[in-house]
Amino acid sequence: MHTAFTRGPVADVFSSYLVAVSLSAAGELGILDALRREDSYSIETANADGLDPRLVRQLLVTLSWAEIVEVADDKAVTGPRFDDAYRARGYFYWMVRGCGELFSVLPEVSRTANRTGDFYTRDMRAVAVGSKLIGETEVEPHFVELLGELDYSAIADLGCGSGQRLIDAVSRRPGVRGVGVDIAPSAVELAASSVAQAGLAGRIGVVTGDVRDLEPLPEFAGVDLITCVFLGHDFWPKTTCVAGLRKLRTAFPDARRLLLCDVVRSEEPPGADTTIFTLGFELVHAAMGVYLPTRTEWREAFRESGWVLNGERDFAAPPRGVLFDLSPES
Incomplete structure (x- = not known):
């Protein structure tokens, strides 16, 4: 044997x-x-x-x-x-609690006939909590530093998740208001609860919405800074991404800056030095049918949608994370 x-x-x-x-x-x-x-x-x-x-x-x-x-x-x-x-606990929570059900049904969702409608389930509250913990290691500290350097009166966070980024941004700036947007009702509920606990319900609103297809809302008026963290890949494929990025300019007519942070797709085969999160992130999104763009594809989408790339910053955590600093084309 x-x-x-x-x-x-x-x-x-x-x-x-x-x-x-x-x-x-x-x-x-x-x-x-x-x-x-x-x-x-x-x-x-x-x-x-x-x-x-x-x-x-x-x-x-x-x-x-x-x-x-x-x-x-x-x-x-x-x-x-x-x-x-x-x-690294956020990565494990994101993977096990947030995406565990999806992993358990990979055979079913691999069949083309089953990949229609709402063919998978994730615990979006756990995804939001895990993403928050993942971002705390490097992304959020950099956001705190960068936001401290920017002049803005109202901030919108697309895919606001737990709401913590908005809470931090607004609590540091007297008079600044914020609005969070998320497609998942559980994440909206979590963010609204966090905002209320922070005593900022009068300055931060949370709305349910699909960031790929946003229309102007009264809450969006006057927003001059947009942030979008770990959600940008949901705009893709490219035609949808370009259209969605263009609609952001309409939905937020007063926006002067867009800070978009996302994890770009790896372009080399996995090996002994493959970083944490890379395989899980790419497998989950393949299972969901979500296209993950490369850095080059992002740059092309920005040019075609009327956003000027001011600069980029790479992050070690999460691996392959990139912050794109954008302004609307004049």
């Missing part, structure tokens, strides 16, 4: 999947945050938190395989890979 697969690289692929699932769950349950604060976690506290101690222990044992934690008796302590895993 050939049983070599029970140990080694293929077995590691199996175990790695379970680590990803456990890391996502531990993040949502607050266990990762507790470990971050205290460097340890007592499994006995699971009962007090309404959790099943046996299951929590097994989650932690699974994480110990990847040296994220170390488990002894009823206590877990941070392992040598904990810090990196904690920083």
